[in-house]
Amino acid sequence: MIKKLVVFFSLLFIGSIQSQDLITTKESDTILCKIQRVKKEHIYFMFKKDGVYQSSIIEKSKVIDYTIQQNPSFKISSDSLPGYEKSPKHLFAINFGISYDPVDAYPNLDDYQKELSTGVRFEGNYTYYFKNSIGIGLAISYFSTNAQENNVINTDVNGNQVVADLSNDVSTFFIGPMYAVRYLSPNKRNMFIWNTAIGYLSFKDVQVFNSEIETTGKGFGGFFSLGYNYGINDKLSIGLQVGVTSLLTDKFTIDDGNDKIKIELPDDERFFGSAHMDFSIGLRYSIIE
Structure with a gap:
């Protein structure tokens, strides 16, 4: 035994x-x-x-x-393992930058078109990384641009020439859930990030030329960006990113103060400002669990 x-x-x-x-x-x-x-x-x-x-x-x-x-x-x-660094689980980001719309809405007014094509953009987002390289979160962004030109000559619906001041005030607002993929450096401070979001986007363009006309649209919107974060320390980093924001609908409403007209644009057309390329810089704050 x-x-x-x-x-x-x-x-x-x-x-x-x-x-x-x-x-x-x-x-x-x-x-x-x-x-x-x-x-x-x-x-x-x-x-x-x-x-x-x-x-x-x-x-x-x-x-x-x-x-x-x-x-x-x-x-x-x-x-x-020796030298192991934990990956940030929570990432908060605030961005400020410019957005550019390539559509040539006013081909006869070059200076006006250039001024209107570029606007300011604000964005904030939060991401929770449930895996080392994959996360989900929420993105919010706002874009605004405006321009003004004095003594513009145009032809009205009756064929008469009209001379008046022209102005446009364009803005979009986006909010939606976000899917994020990141590639981390060995020290876990620096990273490439690809964000994709689909949610609600609203568009508004207030045009004044002899009278005020407001064009609005709303529906599904898409937001895509590729960025790089450079870590200052374990929690704070600076980020650069480029991306695209677009309203995924062709239905708009035009309001001239008397009537509201609903229109549907052809597939190859859209209103100026309903899609734009984004370039921004911002701060990121990470929380490591």
């Missing part, structure tokens, strides 16, 4: 040892470890000390024998 117990516990002990790699030195020391690679003159390995794995190296001339078990059940968790 005693002999059977001795054999049993011996096998149990051997099995526990064999779950790791072994290095036996000429000084009769046995090292339980994870051998990473074996070179001509050195053996590189990791061993556990105070619950944390440490990297080490030993000369082959000091080793009698070594055994690599190739046991797939023996794995080292990433948070036990």
Whole structure:
């Protein structure tokens, strides 16, 4: 009976040892470890000390024998590795920049078109990364541009020439859920981020030329951006990004103060300001759990 117990516990002990790699030195020391690679003159390995794995190296001339078990059940968790940095779970971002609309809405008024094509943009978003590289969140953005030109000559619906001041005040507002993918640097401070969001977007253009006409639209909107965050410290970083915001509808309402007319544009047409390219810079704040 005693002999059977001795054999049993011996096998149990051997099995526990064999779950790791072994290095036996000429000084009769046995090292339980994870051998990473074996070179001509050195053996590189990791061993556990105070619950944390440490990297080490030993000369082959000091080793009698070594055994690599190739046991797939023996794995080292990433948070036990030396130099391991936790990834930020929560990311808050605030951006300010400019947006550009390439549509040539006023081909005969070059200066007016240039002024109206570029506007200011504000954005805020929050992302929760449930995986190291994948997260979900919420994005909010606002775009605004305006222009004014004095003594513009135009022809009214009756064929008469009209001279008046022209102005446009265009704005869009977007809010929607966001899907984020990021690529982290080894120190977890710097990262490339791709954000995609689909949600609600509203568009408004108030045009004044002899009278005021308001054009509005609302519906699904899309927001896409690619950015790079440079970490100042573990929590604060500066970000640069480029992207596109677009209203995904062709139905608009025109209000001249007397009547409201609902129109549907052809697929190849849209109102100025209902889509724009975005360029922005901002601050990011990370929370590490």
